[in-house]
Amino acid sequence: MPSSTVEDYLKAIFQLSRKSTDGKRVALGAVSEQLGLTAGTVTTMMKHLQSEDFVSYEPRRGVTLRESGEKAALQVLRRHRLIEAFLVDIMKLDWADVHEEAEILEHAISDKLIQRIDEMLGHPSHDPHGDPIPTATGEMDNATFAALADVESGHYQLMRVSRDDSEYLKWLSSHSLHPGQALQLVSRDHFAGVITLKVADAEPIQIGETAAQALLVKKC
Amino acid sequence: MPSSTVEDYLKAIFQLSRKSTDGKRVALGAVSEQLGLTAGTVTTMMKHLQSEDFVSYEPRRGVTLRESGEKAALQVLRRHRLIEAFLVDIMKLDWADVHEEAEILEHAISDKLIQRIDEMLGHPSHDPHGDPIPTATGEMDNATFAALADVESGHYQLMRVSRDDSEYLKWLSSHSLHPGQALQLVSRDHFAGVITLKVADAEPIQIGETAAQALLVKKC
DNA sequence: ACCTCTACTTTGAGTAGTCAAACTAAATAA
DNA sequence: TTATTTAGTTTGACTACTCAAAGTAGAGGT
Numbered sequence: 053m054p055s056s057t058v059e060d061y062l063k064a065i066f067q068l069s070r071k072s073t074d075g076k077r078v079a080l081g082a083v084s085e086q087l088g089l090t091a092g093t094v095t096t097m098m099k100h101l102q103s104e105d106f107v108s109y110e111p112r113r114g115v116t117l118r119e120s121g122e123k124a125a126l127q128v129l130r131r132h133r134l135i136e137a138f139l140v141d142i143m144k145l146d147w148a149d150v151h152e153e154a155e156i157l158e159h160a161i162s163d164k165l166i167q168r169i170d171e172m173l174g175h176p177s178h179d180p181h182g183d184p185i186p187t188a189t190g191e192m193d194n195a196t197f198a199a200l201a202d203v204e205s206g207h208y209q210l211m212r213v214s215r216d217d218s219e220y221l222k223w224l225s226s227h228s229l230h231p232g233q234a235l236q237l238v239s240r241d242h243f244a245g246v247i248t249l250k251v252a253d254a255e256p257i258q259i260g261e262t263a264a265q266a267l268l269v270k271k272c
Numbered sequence: 273m274p275s276s277t278v279e280d281y282l283k284a285i286f287q288l289s290r291k292s293t294d295g296k297r298v299a300l301g302a303v304s305e306q307l308g309l310t311a312g313t314v315t316t317m318m319k320h321l322q323s324e325d326f327v328s329y330e331p332r333r334g335v336t337l338r339e340s341g342e343k344a345a346l347q348v349l350r351r352h353r354l355i356e357a358f359l360v361d362i363m364k365l366d367w368a369d370v371h372e373e374a375e376i377l378e379h380a381i382s383d384k385l386i387q388r389i390d391e392m393l394g395h396p397s398h399d400p401h402g403d404p405i406p407t408a409t410g411e412m413d414n415a416t417f418a419a420l421a422d423v424e425s426g427h428y429q430l431m432r433v434s435r436d437d438s439e440y441l442k443w444l445s446s447h448s449l450h451p452g453q454a455l456q457l458v459s460r461d462h463f464a465g466v467i468t469l470k471v472a473d474a475e476p477i478q479i480g481e482t483a484a485q486a487l488l489v490k491k492c
Numbered sequence: 493a494c495c496t497c498t499a500c501t502t503t504g505a506g507t508a509g510t511c512a513a514a515c516t517a518a519a520t521a522a
Numbered sequence: 523t524t525a526t527t528t529a530g531t532t533t534g535a536c537t538a539c540t541c542a543a544a545g546t547a548g549a550g551g552t
Contacts, residue, residue, distance in 0.1 A: 057509065081529060093510055095531055100508095112517065112530055142362075143388055153382055160380035162373055168363055277539070301499060313540055315501055320538090332500055332547065 054106070056159035059128045060087060061097055062106060065117055066125035077114040123190055130186040131166055132158040133179035138169045140180045147180050147230070148221035182212030182231035182268070197268035200247065201261045205237050208269035215266035227257055229267070274326070276379035279348045280307060281317055282326060285337055286345035297334040343410055350406040351386055352378040353399035358389045360400045367400050367450070368441035402432030402451035402488070417488035420467065421481045425457050428489035435486035447477055449487070 054062065064086045069076040084094040102109040106121035117125060135154040139145045145153070161169075167188075170176075177193065178184055184193035197211045210233045213224065224230070228251050238248040238256055245261040274282065284306045289296040304314040318329040326341035337345060355374040359365045365373070381389075387408075390396075397413065398404055404413035417431045430453045433444065444450070448471050458468040458476055465481040479487075 055508080079529080080531095089509095090511055091530060092512080092532075097509085139385075143385070143392075145385070145388065149384070153385060156380050156382075157377075160376050162376075164369070165359075165363070165365070165373060168365065172363070275538080299499080300501095309539095310541055311500060312502075312542080317539085 054104075054124055058097075058101065058104075058106070059124065059159060061101060062117065062121050062125040063128045063132075065107065065115060066122060066129070069117060074114070076116050078116070079114045083115070126186040126190040126192060128158055129192075130188070130190075131161060133183055133185040134166055134169050134173070134176070135161065136179045136181070137173055137176050137185070141173060142169075146222075147225060148218045150180065151216045151218070178231070180231070181214070181216075182210075183214075197270055199265050200237065200249075200259075200267040200269050201264035203237065203269060203271075205239060207234065207236050207272055209234050209272050210267060211270050212268035213266055214268060220263070220266070227251055228254070234272070235269070274324075274344055278317075278321065278324075278326070279344065279379060281314075281321060282337065282341050282345040283348045283352075285327065285335060286342060286349070289337060294334070296336050298336070299334045303335070346406040346410040346412060348378055349412075350408070350410075351381060353403055353405040354386055354389050354393070354396075355381065356399045356401070357393055357396050357405070361393060366442075367445060368438045370400065371436045371438070398451070400451070401434070401436075402430075403434075417490055419485050420457065420469075420479075420487040420489050421484035423457060423489060423491075425459060427454065427456050427492055429454050429492050430487060431490050432488035433486055434488055440483070440486070447471055448474070454492070455489070 061083065064083055065078050068078040068082045068086060072078055080091060080094045080098060083089075084091050087094070098107065098109040098115055101107045101115070101121065105118055106124065107115045107117055109115045132154050135157050136150045139150045139153060140147055170188075176185060184195070186192040195211075200208070210229060210231055212231060213221070213229075215221075229235070233251060235252075236250045238250055240247045247259050247261065247264050248256050249259060250256045281303065284303055285298050288298040288302045288306060292298055300311060300314045300318060303309075303318075304311050307314070318327065318335055321327045321335070321341065322329040325338055326344065327335045327337055329335045352374045355377050356370045359370045359373060360367055390408075396405060404415070406412040415431075420428070430449060430451055432451060433441070433449075435441075449455070453471060455472075456470045458470055460467045467479050467481065467484050468476050469479065470476050
Protein backbone atom coordinates (compact mmCIF):
# COMPACT_ATOMS: atom_id res chain seq x y z
CA MET A 53 0.00 0.00 0.00
CA PRO A 54 1.61 3.23 -1.14
CA SER A 55 1.50 6.12 1.33
CA SER A 56 -0.69 9.05 0.45
CA THR A 57 2.42 11.00 -0.49
CA VAL A 58 3.43 8.30 -2.94
CA GLU A 59 -0.11 8.20 -4.31
CA ASP A 60 0.11 11.91 -5.01
CA TYR A 61 3.35 11.49 -6.93
CA LEU A 62 1.98 8.61 -8.98
CA LYS A 63 -1.19 10.48 -9.80
CA ALA A 64 0.80 13.53 -10.89
CA ILE A 65 3.11 11.46 -13.09
CA PHE A 66 0.16 9.66 -14.63
CA GLN A 67 -1.63 12.87 -15.51
CA LEU A 68 1.49 14.52 -16.87
CA SER A 69 2.34 11.45 -18.92
CA ARG A 70 -0.89 11.83 -20.89
CA LYS A 71 0.20 15.22 -22.12
CA SER A 72 3.77 14.13 -22.70
CA THR A 73 5.20 14.62 -26.16
CA ASP A 74 8.07 12.23 -25.50
CA GLY A 75 6.22 8.91 -25.26
CA LYS A 76 4.94 8.77 -21.75
CA ARG A 77 8.08 10.14 -20.23
CA VAL A 78 7.66 12.97 -17.74
CA ALA A 79 10.30 15.55 -16.80
CA LEU A 80 10.96 15.87 -13.09
CA GLY A 81 10.48 19.60 -13.33
CA ALA A 82 6.89 19.06 -14.38
CA VAL A 83 6.35 16.87 -11.34
CA SER A 84 7.86 19.35 -8.91
CA GLU A 85 5.82 22.12 -10.52
CA GLN A 86 2.59 20.13 -10.29
CA LEU A 87 3.09 19.11 -6.67
CA GLY A 88 4.64 22.36 -5.49
CA LEU A 89 7.82 20.69 -4.24
CA THR A 90 11.46 21.50 -4.84
CA ALA A 91 13.39 19.73 -7.58
CA GLY A 92 15.67 17.97 -5.09
CA THR A 93 12.75 16.51 -3.23
CA VAL A 94 11.38 15.05 -6.42
CA THR A 95 14.72 13.57 -7.47
CA THR A 96 14.97 11.84 -4.10
CA MET A 97 11.46 10.48 -4.38
CA MET A 98 11.99 9.19 -7.92
CA LYS A 99 14.80 6.96 -6.71
CA HIS A 100 12.54 5.69 -4.01
CA LEU A 101 9.64 5.07 -6.41
CA GLN A 102 12.01 3.23 -8.69
CA SER A 103 13.22 1.02 -5.86
CA GLU A 104 9.57 0.19 -5.11
CA ASP A 105 9.00 -0.69 -8.77
CA PHE A 106 6.43 2.04 -9.34
CA VAL A 107 8.38 3.92 -12.00
CA SER A 108 11.42 3.62 -14.15
CA TYR A 109 13.66 6.59 -13.71
CA GLU A 110 16.56 7.61 -15.89
CA PRO A 111 18.57 10.42 -14.34
CA ARG A 112 18.16 13.67 -16.25
CA ARG A 113 15.85 12.07 -18.78
CA GLY A 114 12.67 11.70 -16.75
CA VAL A 115 10.34 9.03 -15.39
CA THR A 116 7.72 6.71 -16.79
CA LEU A 117 5.20 4.74 -14.78
CA ARG A 118 5.69 1.01 -14.56
CA GLU A 119 2.70 -1.29 -14.44
CA SER A 120 2.17 -1.22 -10.69
CA GLY A 121 2.58 2.55 -10.64
CA GLU A 122 -0.01 3.03 -13.33
CA LYS A 123 -2.37 0.68 -11.58
CA ALA A 124 -2.01 2.60 -8.33
CA ALA A 125 -2.48 5.93 -10.13
CA LEU A 126 -5.67 4.70 -11.76
CA GLN A 127 -7.03 3.59 -8.42
CA VAL A 128 -6.37 7.02 -6.93
CA LEU A 129 -8.02 8.67 -9.91
CA ARG A 130 -10.98 6.36 -9.55
CA ARG A 131 -11.38 7.23 -5.90
CA HIS A 132 -10.95 10.93 -6.59
CA ARG A 133 -13.53 11.05 -9.33
CA LEU A 134 -16.09 8.86 -7.60
CA ILE A 135 -15.76 11.06 -4.54
CA GLU A 136 -16.33 14.18 -6.60
CA ALA A 137 -19.41 12.65 -8.19
CA PHE A 138 -20.65 11.57 -4.78
CA LEU A 139 -20.16 14.97 -3.23
CA VAL A 140 -22.08 16.67 -6.03
CA ASP A 141 -24.87 14.15 -6.64
CA ILE A 142 -25.54 12.84 -3.15
CA MET A 143 -24.14 15.43 -0.80
CA LYS A 144 -25.29 18.33 -2.99
CA LEU A 145 -22.09 20.25 -2.59
CA ASP A 146 -21.17 22.86 -5.13
CA TRP A 147 -19.30 21.60 -8.17
CA ALA A 148 -16.65 24.23 -7.57
CA ASP A 149 -15.86 23.16 -3.99
CA VAL A 150 -15.53 19.50 -4.55
CA HIS A 151 -12.02 19.14 -5.89
CA GLU A 152 -10.09 20.10 -2.75
CA GLU A 153 -12.27 17.90 -0.59
CA ALA A 154 -11.69 14.93 -2.90
CA GLU A 155 -7.97 15.63 -2.93
CA ILE A 156 -7.88 14.67 0.74
CA LEU A 157 -10.59 12.04 0.88
CA GLU A 158 -9.06 10.05 -1.99
CA HIS A 159 -6.37 8.94 0.48
CA ALA A 160 -8.69 8.23 3.37
CA ILE A 161 -11.59 6.23 1.98
CA SER A 162 -11.61 2.43 2.13
CA ASP A 163 -12.28 0.15 -0.81
CA LYS A 164 -15.48 -0.97 0.81
CA LEU A 165 -16.82 2.56 0.98
CA ILE A 166 -15.72 3.41 -2.56
CA GLN A 167 -17.57 0.38 -3.76
CA ARG A 168 -20.67 1.51 -1.90
CA ILE A 169 -20.41 4.97 -3.45
CA ASP A 170 -20.01 3.47 -6.89
CA GLU A 171 -23.21 1.45 -6.36
CA MET A 172 -25.18 4.40 -5.01
CA LEU A 173 -24.26 6.43 -8.07
CA GLY A 174 -25.08 3.57 -10.45
CA HIS A 175 -21.50 3.01 -11.64
CA PRO A 176 -21.06 6.39 -13.29
CA SER A 177 -18.65 6.64 -16.22
CA HIS A 178 -17.72 10.30 -15.73
CA ASP A 179 -17.30 12.73 -12.87
CA PRO A 180 -18.84 16.20 -12.62
CA HIS A 181 -16.00 17.71 -14.65
CA GLY A 182 -16.55 15.20 -17.42
CA ASP A 183 -13.41 13.24 -16.60
CA PRO A 184 -13.73 9.49 -17.14
CA ILE A 185 -13.81 7.31 -14.04
CA PRO A 186 -11.51 4.27 -14.24
CA THR A 187 -13.18 0.97 -13.43
CA ALA A 188 -12.23 -1.11 -10.41
CA THR A 189 -9.95 -3.12 -12.68
CA GLY A 190 -8.25 -0.02 -14.03
CA GLU A 191 -9.85 0.47 -17.46
CA MET A 192 -10.41 4.06 -18.44
CA ASP A 193 -12.10 5.66 -21.41
CA ASN A 194 -9.45 7.73 -23.15
CA ALA A 195 -11.52 9.78 -25.52
CA THR A 196 -10.00 13.16 -26.28
CA PHE A 197 -11.76 16.34 -27.25
CA ALA A 198 -10.80 19.59 -28.88
CA ALA A 199 -10.44 22.72 -26.80
CA LEU A 200 -12.96 25.43 -27.53
CA ALA A 201 -9.93 27.65 -28.04
CA ASP A 202 -8.84 25.61 -31.07
CA VAL A 203 -12.08 25.22 -32.92
CA GLU A 204 -14.09 27.11 -35.52
CA SER A 205 -17.63 28.51 -35.44
CA GLY A 206 -20.42 25.99 -35.10
CA HIS A 207 -22.49 23.96 -32.67
CA TYR A 208 -20.80 21.97 -29.95
CA GLN A 209 -21.45 20.04 -26.80
CA LEU A 210 -19.31 20.75 -23.74
CA MET A 211 -17.72 17.43 -22.78
CA ARG A 212 -15.11 18.22 -20.18
CA VAL A 213 -13.68 21.03 -18.10
CA SER A 214 -10.00 20.49 -17.56
CA ARG A 215 -9.31 22.96 -14.82
CA ASP A 216 -9.89 22.73 -11.09
CA ASP A 217 -9.80 26.19 -9.71
CA SER A 218 -12.86 27.07 -7.81
CA GLU A 219 -13.34 30.65 -9.00
CA TYR A 220 -13.24 29.60 -12.63
CA LEU A 221 -15.74 26.81 -12.02
CA LYS A 222 -18.07 29.19 -10.19
CA TRP A 223 -18.00 31.48 -13.16
CA LEU A 224 -18.78 28.61 -15.55
CA SER A 225 -21.68 27.58 -13.33
CA SER A 226 -23.11 31.05 -13.42
CA HIS A 227 -23.33 30.72 -17.22
CA SER A 228 -24.72 27.18 -17.16
CA LEU A 229 -21.50 25.82 -18.58
CA HIS A 230 -21.54 22.23 -17.30
CA PRO A 231 -20.45 19.09 -19.11
CA GLY A 232 -23.25 17.96 -21.40
CA GLN A 233 -24.36 21.50 -22.15
CA ALA A 234 -24.94 22.41 -25.81
CA LEU A 235 -23.36 25.65 -26.98
CA GLN A 236 -22.69 27.61 -30.11
CA LEU A 237 -19.41 29.25 -31.04
CA VAL A 238 -20.74 32.35 -32.70
CA SER A 239 -17.54 34.06 -33.73
CA ARG A 240 -13.95 34.58 -32.75
CA ASP A 241 -11.55 37.44 -32.94
CA HIS A 242 -8.13 35.84 -33.39
CA PHE A 243 -6.29 39.11 -32.92
CA ALA A 244 -8.03 40.08 -29.71
CA GLY A 245 -8.09 36.43 -28.59
CA VAL A 246 -11.76 36.63 -27.69
CA ILE A 247 -14.45 34.09 -28.45
CA THR A 248 -18.16 34.81 -28.51
CA LEU A 249 -20.50 31.99 -27.68
CA LYS A 250 -24.12 31.30 -26.92
CA VAL A 251 -25.33 28.86 -24.31
CA ALA A 252 -28.93 27.69 -24.81
CA ASP A 253 -30.86 30.89 -25.46
CA ALA A 254 -29.11 33.15 -23.02
CA GLU A 255 -27.33 36.34 -24.06
CA PRO A 256 -24.08 35.72 -25.94
CA ILE A 257 -20.97 35.69 -23.74
CA GLN A 258 -17.39 36.65 -24.36
CA ILE A 259 -14.55 34.39 -23.26
CA GLY A 260 -10.77 34.67 -23.56
CA GLU A 261 -8.57 32.04 -25.18
CA THR A 262 -6.99 30.94 -21.93
CA ALA A 263 -10.38 30.26 -20.37
CA ALA A 264 -11.48 28.53 -23.60
CA GLN A 265 -8.46 26.24 -23.42
CA ALA A 266 -10.02 24.36 -20.52
CA LEU A 267 -13.36 23.82 -22.23
CA LEU A 268 -13.24 20.58 -24.17
CA VAL A 269 -15.97 20.19 -26.74
CA LYS A 270 -17.37 17.83 -29.32
CA LYS A 271 -18.80 19.01 -32.66
CA CYS A 272 -22.50 18.34 -33.08
CA MET B 273 -4.64 22.95 13.53
CA PRO B 274 -3.49 19.84 15.35
CA SER B 275 -2.10 17.03 13.19
CA SER B 276 -4.12 13.86 13.03
CA THR B 277 -1.61 12.24 15.39
CA VAL B 278 -2.19 14.98 17.93
CA GLU B 279 -5.94 14.64 17.46
CA ASP B 280 -5.66 10.96 18.30
CA TYR B 281 -3.78 11.69 21.51
CA LEU B 282 -6.26 14.35 22.57
CA LYS B 283 -9.21 12.11 21.87
CA ALA B 284 -7.64 9.29 23.86
CA ILE B 285 -6.89 11.55 26.81
CA PHE B 286 -10.40 12.97 26.72
CA GLN B 287 -12.01 9.57 26.75
CA LEU B 288 -9.75 8.23 29.48
CA SER B 289 -10.31 11.33 31.59
CA ARG B 290 -14.02 10.56 31.80
CA LYS B 291 -13.28 7.28 33.52
CA SER B 292 -10.56 8.75 35.69
CA THR B 293 -10.88 8.34 39.43
CA ASP B 294 -8.32 11.07 40.12
CA GLY B 295 -10.21 14.16 38.94
CA LYS B 296 -9.69 14.23 35.21
CA ARG B 297 -6.06 13.24 35.40
CA VAL B 298 -4.95 10.45 33.12
CA ALA B 299 -1.90 8.22 33.65
CA LEU B 300 0.46 8.05 30.70
CA GLY B 301 0.35 4.28 30.83
CA ALA B 302 -3.35 4.40 30.02
CA VAL B 303 -2.64 6.59 26.99
CA SER B 304 0.10 4.34 25.65
CA GLU B 305 -2.13 1.33 26.21
CA GLN B 306 -5.07 2.94 24.41
CA LEU B 307 -3.05 4.08 21.43
CA GLY B 308 -0.78 1.06 21.22
CA LEU B 309 2.41 3.10 21.58
CA THR B 310 5.40 2.70 23.86
CA ALA B 311 5.61 4.62 27.12
CA GLY B 312 8.56 6.67 25.93
CA THR B 313 6.72 7.85 22.85
CA VAL B 314 3.86 9.08 24.98
CA THR B 315 6.13 10.91 27.44
CA THR B 316 7.74 12.73 24.53
CA MET B 317 4.40 13.67 23.07
CA MET B 318 3.05 14.92 26.40
CA LYS B 319 5.84 17.49 26.58
CA HIS B 320 4.99 18.54 23.09
CA LEU B 321 1.25 18.79 23.81
CA GLN B 322 2.02 20.85 26.87
CA SER B 323 4.18 23.22 24.89
CA GLU B 324 1.26 23.65 22.48
CA ASP B 325 -1.06 24.37 25.41
CA PHE B 326 -3.28 21.36 24.79
CA VAL B 327 -2.62 19.64 28.11
CA SER B 328 -1.03 20.23 31.43
CA TYR B 329 1.49 17.55 32.17
CA GLU B 330 3.10 16.84 35.52
CA PRO B 331 5.93 14.33 35.19
CA ARG B 332 5.08 11.02 36.79
CA ARG B 333 1.65 12.26 37.87
CA GLY B 334 -0.19 12.31 34.55
CA VAL B 335 -1.92 14.72 32.18
CA THR B 336 -5.14 16.70 32.11
CA LEU B 337 -6.61 18.43 29.08
CA ARG B 338 -6.50 22.18 29.01
CA GLU B 339 -9.31 24.14 27.41
CA SER B 340 -8.00 24.10 23.85
CA GLY B 341 -7.19 20.40 24.13
CA GLU B 342 -10.68 19.57 25.29
CA LYS B 343 -12.19 21.69 22.56
CA ALA B 344 -10.12 19.91 19.94
CA ALA B 345 -11.00 16.50 21.39
CA LEU B 346 -14.70 17.32 21.29
CA GLN B 347 -14.45 18.35 17.66
CA VAL B 348 -12.78 15.06 16.77
CA LEU B 349 -15.43 13.14 18.67
CA ARG B 350 -18.13 15.12 16.89
CA ARG B 351 -16.65 14.31 13.52
CA HIS B 352 -16.19 10.66 14.42
CA ARG B 353 -19.72 10.18 15.63
CA LEU B 354 -21.39 12.11 12.84
CA ILE B 355 -19.43 10.04 10.36
CA GLU B 356 -20.54 6.82 12.01
CA ALA B 357 -24.15 7.95 11.92
CA PHE B 358 -23.78 8.98 8.30
CA LEU B 359 -22.23 5.69 7.25
CA VAL B 360 -25.02 3.70 8.88
CA ASP B 361 -28.03 5.88 8.04
CA ILE B 362 -27.15 7.19 4.61
CA MET B 363 -24.54 4.84 3.25
CA LYS B 364 -26.23 1.78 4.74
CA LEU B 365 -23.01 0.24 5.94
CA ASP B 366 -23.10 -2.32 8.69
CA TRP B 367 -23.00 -0.93 12.23
CA ALA B 368 -20.11 -3.24 12.99
CA ASP B 369 -17.87 -1.97 10.18
CA VAL B 370 -18.27 1.69 10.71
CA HIS B 371 -15.86 2.41 13.53
CA GLU B 372 -12.59 1.75 11.69
CA GLU B 373 -13.75 3.76 8.71
CA ALA B 374 -14.65 6.71 10.94
CA GLU B 375 -11.33 6.42 12.73
CA ILE B 376 -9.65 7.49 9.52
CA LEU B 377 -12.25 9.82 8.03
CA GLU B 378 -12.47 11.87 11.23
CA HIS B 379 -9.08 13.33 10.30
CA ALA B 380 -9.84 13.88 6.63
CA ILE B 381 -13.26 15.49 6.43
CA SER B 382 -13.64 19.26 6.19
CA ASP B 383 -15.85 21.38 8.39
CA LYS B 384 -18.04 22.16 5.42
CA LEU B 385 -18.72 18.51 4.75
CA ILE B 386 -19.32 17.69 8.39
CA GLN B 387 -21.85 20.46 8.51
CA ARG B 388 -23.57 19.04 5.45
CA ILE B 389 -23.66 15.59 7.02
CA ASP B 390 -25.09 17.03 10.22
CA GLU B 391 -27.88 18.69 8.21
CA MET B 392 -28.64 15.58 6.17
CA LEU B 393 -29.04 13.58 9.35
CA GLY B 394 -31.20 16.24 10.98
CA HIS B 395 -28.68 17.19 13.69
CA PRO B 396 -28.68 13.83 15.46
CA SER B 397 -27.95 13.78 19.19
CA HIS B 398 -26.46 10.27 19.29
CA ASP B 399 -24.48 7.99 17.03
CA PRO B 400 -25.31 4.35 16.20
CA HIS B 401 -23.59 3.14 19.37
CA GLY B 402 -25.67 5.49 21.49
CA ASP B 403 -22.75 7.83 22.16
CA PRO B 404 -23.73 11.49 22.39
CA ILE B 405 -22.59 13.75 19.55
CA PRO B 406 -21.01 17.02 20.71
CA THR B 407 -22.49 20.13 19.12
CA ALA B 408 -20.47 22.37 16.83
CA THR B 409 -19.76 24.57 19.83
CA GLY B 410 -18.55 21.66 21.93
CA GLU B 411 -21.51 20.89 24.21
CA MET B 412 -22.06 17.24 24.92
CA ASP B 413 -24.76 15.39 26.81
CA ASN B 414 -22.99 13.62 29.65
CA ALA B 415 -25.68 11.26 30.85
CA THR B 416 -24.30 8.06 32.33
CA PHE B 417 -25.92 4.68 32.46
CA ALA B 418 -25.45 1.52 34.45
CA ALA B 419 -23.78 -1.49 32.85
CA LEU B 420 -26.00 -4.49 32.41
CA ALA B 421 -23.32 -6.36 34.33
CA ASP B 422 -24.01 -4.31 37.47
CA VAL B 423 -27.77 -4.33 37.57
CA GLU B 424 -30.52 -6.52 39.04
CA SER B 425 -33.42 -8.33 37.34
CA GLY B 426 -36.01 -6.15 35.67
CA HIS B 427 -36.95 -4.30 32.49
CA TYR B 428 -34.43 -2.05 30.78
CA GLN B 429 -33.76 -0.13 27.66
CA LEU B 430 -30.38 -0.50 25.97
CA MET B 431 -28.93 3.01 25.75
CA ARG B 432 -25.33 2.59 24.69
CA VAL B 433 -22.78 0.03 23.60
CA SER B 434 -19.36 1.01 24.83
CA ARG B 435 -17.19 -1.28 22.79
CA ASP B 436 -15.98 -1.05 19.24
CA ASP B 437 -14.86 -4.43 18.16
CA SER B 438 -16.57 -5.60 15.09
CA GLU B 439 -17.11 -9.25 16.02
CA TYR B 440 -18.83 -8.29 19.25
CA LEU B 441 -21.08 -5.79 17.44
CA LYS B 442 -22.00 -8.38 14.82
CA TRP B 443 -23.05 -10.73 17.57
CA LEU B 444 -25.17 -8.03 19.20
CA SER B 445 -26.82 -7.29 15.88
CA SER B 446 -27.69 -10.91 15.38
CA HIS B 447 -29.69 -10.71 18.64
CA SER B 448 -31.28 -7.35 17.84
CA LEU B 449 -29.29 -5.66 20.55
CA HIS B 450 -29.15 -2.08 19.26
CA PRO B 451 -29.41 1.13 21.27
CA GLY B 452 -33.07 1.86 21.96
CA GLN B 453 -33.98 -1.80 22.23
CA ALA B 454 -36.06 -2.87 25.23
CA LEU B 455 -34.86 -5.92 27.09
CA GLN B 456 -35.47 -7.87 30.24
CA LEU B 457 -32.84 -9.13 32.62
CA VAL B 458 -34.42 -12.43 33.58
CA SER B 459 -31.87 -13.75 36.04
CA ARG B 460 -28.22 -13.80 36.86
CA ASP B 461 -25.85 -16.37 38.23
CA HIS B 462 -23.26 -14.41 40.20
CA PHE B 463 -21.02 -17.42 40.73
CA ALA B 464 -20.94 -18.48 37.10
CA GLY B 465 -20.91 -14.84 35.95
CA VAL B 466 -23.69 -15.46 33.47
CA ILE B 467 -26.71 -13.28 32.82
CA THR B 468 -29.91 -14.43 31.16
CA LEU B 469 -31.93 -11.90 29.25
CA LYS B 470 -34.82 -11.61 26.89
CA VAL B 471 -34.96 -9.28 23.91
CA ALA B 472 -38.49 -8.56 22.67
CA ASP B 473 -40.11 -11.99 22.46
CA ALA B 474 -37.17 -13.96 21.17
CA GLU B 475 -35.71 -16.93 23.00
CA PRO B 476 -33.79 -15.98 26.17
CA ILE B 477 -30.08 -15.52 25.66
CA GLN B 478 -27.08 -16.04 27.90
CA ILE B 479 -24.36 -13.45 28.18
CA GLY B 480 -21.15 -13.29 30.22
CA GLU B 481 -20.29 -10.48 32.59
CA THR B 482 -17.52 -9.09 30.40
CA ALA B 483 -19.86 -8.80 27.44
CA ALA B 484 -22.53 -7.30 29.72
CA GLN B 485 -20.08 -4.65 30.89
CA ALA B 486 -20.31 -2.88 27.54
CA LEU B 487 -24.11 -2.83 27.49
CA LEU B 488 -25.28 0.35 29.16
CA VAL B 489 -28.92 0.38 30.16
CA LYS B 490 -31.63 2.50 31.72
CA LYS B 491 -34.29 1.06 34.02
CA CYS B 492 -37.81 1.27 32.65
C1' DA C 493 15.10 2.02 56.90
C1' DC C 494 15.77 -0.70 53.15
C1' DC C 495 14.42 -3.29 49.10
C1' DT C 496 11.84 -4.12 45.14
C1' DC C 497 8.69 -3.39 41.55
C1' DT C 498 6.12 -0.61 38.61
C1' DA C 499 5.43 3.27 36.10
C1' DC C 500 7.63 6.68 33.99
C1' DT C 501 11.64 9.26 31.74
C1' DT C 502 15.77 9.63 29.07
C1' DT C 503 18.75 8.60 25.41
C1' DG C 504 20.10 7.20 20.99
C1' DA C 505 18.54 5.83 16.77
C1' DG C 506 15.49 5.15 12.69
C1' DT C 507 11.80 6.29 8.92
C1' DA C 508 9.31 9.33 5.83
C1' DG C 509 9.17 13.46 3.88
C1' DT C 510 10.78 17.98 3.10
C1' DC C 511 13.98 22.33 1.90
C1' DA C 512 18.06 25.32 0.69
C1' DA C 513 22.10 25.65 -1.39
C1' DA C 514 26.02 23.94 -3.79
C1' DC C 515 27.15 21.41 -7.70
C1' DT C 516 26.95 19.25 -12.56
C1' DA C 517 25.33 17.53 -17.14
C1' DA C 518 23.54 18.73 -21.25
C1' DA C 519 21.31 21.75 -24.43
C1' DT C 520 21.63 26.29 -26.56
C1' DA C 521 23.75 30.40 -28.02
C1' DA C 522 27.67 32.97 -29.46
C1' DT D 523 34.50 25.60 -30.01
C1' DT D 524 33.58 27.70 -25.93
C1' DA D 525 30.42 30.06 -22.85
C1' DT D 526 26.02 30.42 -20.81
C1' DT D 527 21.64 28.86 -19.26
C1' DT D 528 18.54 25.50 -17.72
C1' DA D 529 17.27 21.29 -15.69
C1' DG D 530 18.44 18.03 -12.64
C1' DT D 531 21.38 16.01 -8.71
C1' DT D 532 23.74 15.93 -4.32
C1' DT D 533 24.52 17.17 0.26
C1' DG D 534 23.45 18.49 4.81
C1' DA D 535 19.93 19.65 7.71
C1' DC D 536 15.27 19.81 9.74
C1' DT D 537 10.37 18.24 11.46
C1' DA D 538 7.24 14.87 13.09
C1' DC D 539 6.78 10.64 14.73
C1' DT D 540 8.23 6.28 16.38
C1' DC D 541 10.90 2.37 19.10
C1' DA D 542 14.23 -0.19 22.16
C1' DA D 543 16.80 -0.14 25.92
C1' DA D 544 18.90 1.91 29.84
C1' DG D 545 18.00 4.67 33.79
C1' DT D 546 15.16 6.61 37.85
C1' DA D 547 11.38 8.18 41.18
C1' DG D 548 8.38 6.83 44.30
C1' DA D 549 4.85 3.59 46.32
C1' DG D 550 4.36 -0.46 48.97
C1' DG D 551 6.11 -4.46 51.36
C1' DT D 552 9.19 -6.41 54.87
